[in-house]
Amino acid sequence: MKSTLPAERLLADVATTSPIAVARHALAREHLDDLRRFDAQMAESKRRIATAVTASGTTLTELFGVGPVVACMLIGYTGDVHRFPSPGHYATYNGTAPIDVSSGGRVVQRLSRRGNRQLNHAIHIAAVTQIRHPHSPGRPFFDRKVEEGKTKKEALRALKRRISDVVYRHLLLDTKQA
Numbered sequence: 001m002k003s004t005l006p007a008e009r010l011l012a013d014v015a016t017t018s019p020i021a022v023a024r025h026a027l028a029r030e031h032l033d034d035l036r037r038f039d040a041q042m043a044e045s046k047r048r049i050a051t052a053v054t055a056s057g058t059t060l061t062e063l064f065g066v067g068p069v070v071a072c073m074l075i076g077y078t079g080d081v082h083r084f085p086s087p088g089h090y091a092t093y094n095g096t097a098p099i100d101v102s103s104g105g106r107v108v109q110r111l112s113r114r115g116n117r118q119l120n121h122a123i124h125i126a127a128v129t130q131i132r133h134p135h136s137p138g139r140p141f142f143d144r145k146v147e148e149g150k151t152k153k154e155a156l157r158a159l160k161r162r163i164s165d166v167v168y169r170h171l172l173l174d175t176k177q178a
Contacts, residue, residue, distance in 0.1 A: 065129030
């Protein structure tokens with residue numbers, strides 16, 4: 001695998017002149033074997049996940065930044081999408097709905113630490129992927145929010161909420177088609 005090639009080259013250049021160096025070299029070889037095995041297991045897991053997501057017939061993978069692994073997380077952690085009566089309820093469940101902490105004339109919303117954190121993480125991955133690519137649908141939204149005076153964190157939160165709403169719609173459509 002690619003991840004072990006630099007370590008293999010490094011180990012090939014190491015001189016094993018003392019018994020301690022020989023033992024360290026053997027341990028390093030064992031670690032490399034473990035890494036190769038883990039790489040193979042991860043590749044097999046990703047293949048099985050991709051097969052399962054394709055078989056499910058979901059449209060989530062059409063969203064920019066949502067691959068088979070993120071789609072699997074979204075489907076798995078959401079469960080039956082019909083238990084959420086609205087996109088707002090779904091956003092509250094996944095932790096992308098902001099919490100109002102306004103006082104007096106000052107209107108402020110802050111990050112919610114509630115909700116399913118794994119589901120929130122899957123949406124975060126999609127949001128960060130969209131921000132990194134200028135041709136994605138989320139990048140202009142993010143830039144517009146920053147131009148409106150929001151901080152980058154606030155703009156990211158707004159994008160995550162928007163992605164949450166899109167995911168909710170896709171999940172509803174998927175259940176209707178199935």
